[in-house]
Amino acid sequence: MQSPPHGLPGHLVDFVTALRKRGISVGPSETIDAGRVLSVLDMLDREALREGLACSLLRRPTHRDTFDALFDLWFPAASGQRDSGKIDTALPRTADGEVDITALRELITELLVDGSPEAVSLTEMLAAQMVEELGQYTSTNGPSFSAYQALRDVAPDTLLSKILEGLLGNAETGSDRSSSPYEDEVAKRTAAARIADLRKMIDNETRRRAAEQLGRERVASYGVPKLAEEVDFLRASDTEMVALRRSVTPLARLLASRLAARRSRSRAGSIDLRRTLRKSMSTGGVPIDLVQRKPRRSRPELVVMCDVSGSVAGFSHFTLLLVHALREQFSKVRIFAFIDSTDEVTQFFDSSADLGAAMSRIIRESDLITFDGHSDYGNAFQTFDDRFAQSVTSRTSVLILGDARTNYRDPKVAALAHTVSVAKHAYWLNPEPIGQWGSGDSAADVYREVINMYECRSAQQLADIVSRLLPV
DSSP states (O other): OOOOHHHHHHHHHHHHHHHTTTTOOHHHHHHHHHHHHHSSSTTTTTHHHEEEEHHOOSSSGGGGGHHHHHHHHHHHOEEEEEEEHGGGGOOOOOTTTTHHHHHHHHHHHHHHHHHHHHHHHHHHHHHHHHHHHSSSEEETTEEEHHHEEEEEEEEEGGHHHHHHHHHHHHHHOOOOOOOOOHHHHHHHHHHHHHHHHHHHHHHHHHHHHHHHHHOOEEEHSSSSSSOGGOOOOOGGOOOHHHHHHHTTHHHHHHHHHHHHHHHHHHOOOOOOHHHHHHGGGGTTTTTOSSSBBOOOOOOOOOEEEEEEEEHHHHHHHHHHHHHHHHHGGGSSSEEEEEESSEEGGGGGOOOOOOOHHHHHHHHHHHHHHHHHSOOOOOOOOOHHHHHHHGGTTTTTEEEESOOOOOOOOOEEEEEEEHHHHHEHHHEEEEEEEGGGGGGBBBOOHHHHHEEEEOOOOOOHHHHHHHHHHHHO
């Protein structure tokens, strides 16, 4: 690794710059705190250094994965640390010298079942060798490494049952003793977590080797996990959706404070120009005292219509979580779900409801399917206009969530236009890129002629749109 031009302080500044490029807000005060951390911690203790810098530089726990990936690039483990103990973790071989995948899978199972600090250390060394021997391939730029290739033959997810047996004690004893549901659940979560840790070790080692060849700045531009709020709703993995759901509560608190601040500023009311000019007659026409209109202090009503079909379920679920967390900012919130028909689902979202269970109940118990279960925005809007039109008044803000893909069916724009004409405000949040609106079976270009439609692909965009558009 090339030494930074200004020593350790310069290296820290480079690291902070990389964090900022990935969207993590780090100010001068946090950077100074990080410098103090470096001055007191043992630089050879990477995990203590990692935790110290994380405490001083991070503000949100959802940014931790991105921070860890960048930390591993800027503060990689020394080669001596990685090579020590190499003999103990040599990859098992067949008679002809090839890697014995079956024996390797058994070795990985033993280490993951053990779970001790020594076993974790040996697993890290084994992961490094797997990347070296199984994950290496030749590209046009020379030797390269792939985490997918390193794990392809090992397939650690298929080891789950064996790891469970080891954790529950059945593998060594050969017994069929029954375990309690609680023990089973703990063992399942532990096994899944250790498999995920192995994958993370492989990913880290792959990034480290790529950084040695291509430079850490280049690897940081494409090989580091996105922040939870930047993940594309329609492309988010299960792990990323879990991180997104964890970010709902702090995001809701931020938006609630913004809405409350806007409401506080609006309490003064706008200037009444006519009365101000009349009062200025006593001061020679100079408007010294401004007269303001009396503000309307009532909180607005909100009606949410969301597509819960499979293509946009993740986006709708996250947005409903956010709306549910913001419900106290509105005098009334009514939620309607649709697939090819529309039904009210407000009753599933009481203050104590589990949102995951609520989404499951929506699919099971609501009348959302009239025909074949494929999205039909036209029929959904027509059903809403026929059955629930009275829920929208001149005090209501309407929020529609969906990708506007109608499966080439009649969009029935008139039904939507009627709802929009009655509402005080109406907005459509579309999780698809704006460049795809109107392509294929998308009726977004047709609908946006009667309603304001906004691209909303990530939690960051959603927060910005909600804070700007929702009325106070």
